[in-house]
Amino acid sequence: MTQKLKILHAGALKKPMFQFAKLFKNRYQDLQIEIEAHGSRVCARQVKNGKQVDIIALADTHIFEDILMPQYVNKYYIFANDQIVLAYDYFSKNEADINQENWLDILLSPEVVFGRSDEVLDPCGCRTLLVWQLAEKYYQKTGLQNKLKSKCVDNKIYPKSYDAALSVSEGRLDYAFIYLCVANRFGLKYITLPEKINLSNPAYLDYYCQASVEVQGEEPNEVDIITGAPIEFAIAVTKNAENCEIAKAFLELVLSKKGQLILEDCGLIPY
Amino acid sequence: MRIDYKEPNLNYIAANIDKMLVPTLLFFLAKKHSHGYELIQKINEADFCEVEADPATIYRNLRRMEEDGLIISKWETGLTGPARRCYELTSSGHEALNFCVELINNKVEKMQIFLQKHQSSAI
Structure with a gap:
C-alpha cells in the first residue's frame, strides 16, 4: 500500500513547504505527499474538527496554545521569524x-x-x-x-x-x-x-x-485578545498522525541545517 | 598593523571586534546556554554592543559561529509545549572568548595611551 504524508500549513509557508516536500519526495520516492494551505486559524480549526493530518505548520505559535494543545499536538517547534x-x-x-x-x-x-x-x-x-x-x-x-x-x-x-x-x-x-x-x-x-x-x-x-x-474566539460569543509579539512560525507532528515515523523525518528535515538554508532562501529567518 | 591568525574564525573575530557582536554572544553563552530570542533581548539591554540586534543579523552570526565550532545547538524540548533551538559554548568558544578579551584589552590600552597623550598635549 502506498504511504501518505498529509501536510497542513499556513499559506505564508507555501514556498518552503513545497520545496521541503519536493526534497522529501526524492528521499521517499513511493511516498504520496498531500499538501494543503489555509490561514493558520483555519488550519488549526480543521484539525480540531477532526481533519486527519500528519504535519501542521502555522504562522502563529499562540494558535498551538489556544486551539491545538494538548488534545491535538504534544509539542511544537518554533523554527523561523x-x-x-x-x-x-x-x-x-x-x-x-x-x-x-x-x-x-x-x-x-x-x-x-x-x-x-x-x-x-x-x-x-x-x-x-x-x-x-x-x-x-x-x-x-x-x-x-x-x-x-x-x-x-x-x-x-x-x-x-x-x-x-x-x-x-x-x-x-x-x-x-x-x-x-x-x-x-x-x-x-x-x-x-x-x-x-x-x-x-x-x-x-x-x-x-x-x-x-x-x-x-473558538466558542460562540467568546472573544480572544491578541497582544502584539514578534512573528514566529512553528511546526508539529499531530497526535493523530497516521504515519508518525515519516512525519518525524519530515520535521527533522525542516529543522535541519539544510532546512535552514531553504527557509532563508524563501525569505524567512530560520532559527 | 593587522595580524593574520591561522584559524579563520579568529581572523573573523579580530576583523569584527569593533562591532562587539561576537564577543557579546560568546559572553552571554558562557554564562548560560540560551536560544536566539533570549539572546536578542539580552543584547538589546546590554550597553556594550555596537550592532543593532535585529533577528537576521543575530541568527546569521549564530549559524556562522556554529559552523566555526564555537557553539553547538540543539532543540530544547520538554515532553510537551514549545521547543526552541538552544545554543551552548564549546571549548573552542571559551577559547574564542578569552581571545576577544585579549583583543579588547589591547584596544583599551591603545585608546588609553591616545587619551593620555591628547590630555598631556592639551595642557
Missing part, C-alpha cells in the same frame, strides 16, 4: 514615489487601494491591525488606525496573506500588508516598516505588547 511589510508591484499607484517616510500619506490618498487578510482567519490580518495601532503610536498620528481600517474593508480583506499578495500581483490591489516571505514568493516590491512596528524583533517585545486586537 518574519516581519510585516507593505508590498506593491510595478503597476501600483504611486509605486515610483512611495518610501519609508511617505507610505502612510500614499495609502490614505483617495485613488490608492490597499488590502490585508482577515484577522479571524489568518494571524497576518490580526498582525496588520496591530501594526496599524503601533504605527499610530510610533508616528504620533491620532486616529490613524481608524482611517486605515475604514479604507480597507469588504473585498479588500482576504482569507489569507497569500491571497492579498496575489491580488497585488494581479492588479486588484495597489498595496497589501503581508509577510516578507510572501512578498518574496510573489516577487513583489515592498517597503520595510520600522522595527518598532513591524513585529519582527524580540528586542521590542515591550513596545509590541502595547497593541492588542480582539478576535472572535
